[in-house]
Structures are given as C-alpha cells and as structure tokens.
Amino acid sequence: MDRLHQVLVFARENWPSAIEILILAVVIYFGYLYFRGTRGAKVLTGLALIFLTLTLTAQILDLQVISWIIRSLSAFLAIALVVIFQPELRRALAALGSHPIFSSNKQKQETLTLLTDVVFALANKQLGALIALERDTNIRNFTETGVDIDCKLSRELVLTIFFPKTPLHDGGLVINGDRIVAAACIFPVSAREDLDRALGLRHRAAIGVTEESDAIAIVVSEETGWISICHRGRIERNFNPESFRARINELLTLVIEDDAPNSESTDKSFSS
C-alpha cells in the first residue's frame, strides 16, 4: 500500500516531465520518418550526431568551455536548420495538411476509381507505364531523381506523361494520395535471380522500389498491355478493373504485420 502511494506521488510529481519526453519523442519519430530517404536526412543525421556527442561528452566530463560554445551556438544552429531545411519543412507542413486523417474516405475512393481508370486506359492503349504509390515510407530519394510535378492526379495528365517520345515517359511516376509527386523517376532495379529472365527493366524497377520501401508499384507492359501490381518484392497480375481496384484498396489499408516481405511470394506463379 505504501509502495503504491509512493508510485502515485512520483507519478503526480513527474507527469509534466513524462509529457515533455513524449512530445519530444513524437516530434523526433515523425521528423525521422519524414526526412528518412531524403538528401537532407544525411546532413541532419550528421549534425544531430555531432551535436549530441559533443553535448554528452561536455556534460559527462564537465567541459565548461565546450558547453558554453554549444549553448551559444545552439540558437544560431536552430535558425540555420530552418534555413537549410526550408523546402523540406514547407513540404512537411503541406503533407500534414493532406494527411489521411484530414481526407475523407469518399476522396480516397474517388482517387482509387480514377487510378483504376487511368491504368486500364494505359493498358488499352498499350502504353508502358510504371507508377509507384507512396505509403508510410518516404521515397523522396527516388522522387528526387525525377522531375517535380506536384499536382492533382488526372487521367489526361498521366496519359500525356506516358505517351511515347515525351520527355517524361521514361521512368516512374510517383503518386502520394491524390497528388502526382514526380515523373521520370529512377527506381532501383531488383537484382534478384529468382525472377523470370523475361521480366523487363520496368518490371524489375517496380519490384526494386517495393523491396526498398512499402510503396505499391503498378506496371503496364508496353508489349502486352498486361497490368501488374508489385508489393514488398512480389509481383501479381491478371487483373480486371474490379479486382485491380479491390487489390489496391486492400494493399493501401493493409496493416504491417500482414505485410511481411518474407511471406510466400506470388512472383513464382508469374515467373513459371
């Protein structure tokens, strides 16, 4: 009973500190998730490492001069970080505003219908296409290799982008929510040996991007017009508009536990 009382007193006295730590942890976690995979992430990691190491060393060894320098520089460092990461911060705030929490289910279904329509239009015209749907993992390191588009998803725009001989038709298109992020992006090509040798570079790039992130890749074959969906290094095909829509919807709402990359690969049926 006395022990419980002590715990209650401790909790009552220290709850503001716990909330402070929790807020800091949430900011660090989401900050890391956002900056992960960007060019700025390396700069930020380097700066954070130097800052933390110096601060910890100064505190543990009681180095007063170093502590004073760090304290004096920290205000300037905060301003410098805002200046250095101004584009990223602007994008982060914009992304916060377009977070799924703030978008309705109706909007998601409309985007899905539009995407299905676009993909089947590409397939009917036999226009080769590679589309990556960004999920939780940031794939900015791939989008940065392409051309920034940043506009609302539209059927006409996607058909124009993948029309042969246009400057942006080669490479991948990245979609986040209902927005086209970038086009002509270079995705990593999967080097897996168990894949069918007949798979072209477009399919291998689709598998590659899904191996390195939780993105969903959609490929339309230029030769056959077949549609494939890649996810976690697996490739699936033979879709009609209904099954395609249902599968994409399922993958977009899939929880991570069911999402394990080492679960049975369906690409065997594709490669055999």
Add this chain to the structure above:
Amino acid sequence: MKRLFTHNWQIKIISIILAFTIWYLIKKNISGATFQQLPPPRALATP
C-alpha cells in the same frame, strides 16, 4: 492498438531514448542556470 507499438518499434525506442537524452540535458542546463535566491531582507535595528 497493437500496431501502435509494433510498427517501426526500433525507431520508436530510439526516438524515446533520444527524447529522454535531450530532455535530460536541457533540464540539467535549466536547473543549473537558475538564479540563486537572495535571503529575505532583515530589519535594521534603528538607533
């Protein structure tokens, strides 16, 4: 709810450790920088 704890758990643990380190360092600096309280004024004995 389970996903809240299991999804990206390594990053979440590192975030909490980092948050605690930063909080501790700042807290230590704040408490070290507080001004020493002056003793209360004493009444002077009038002649």
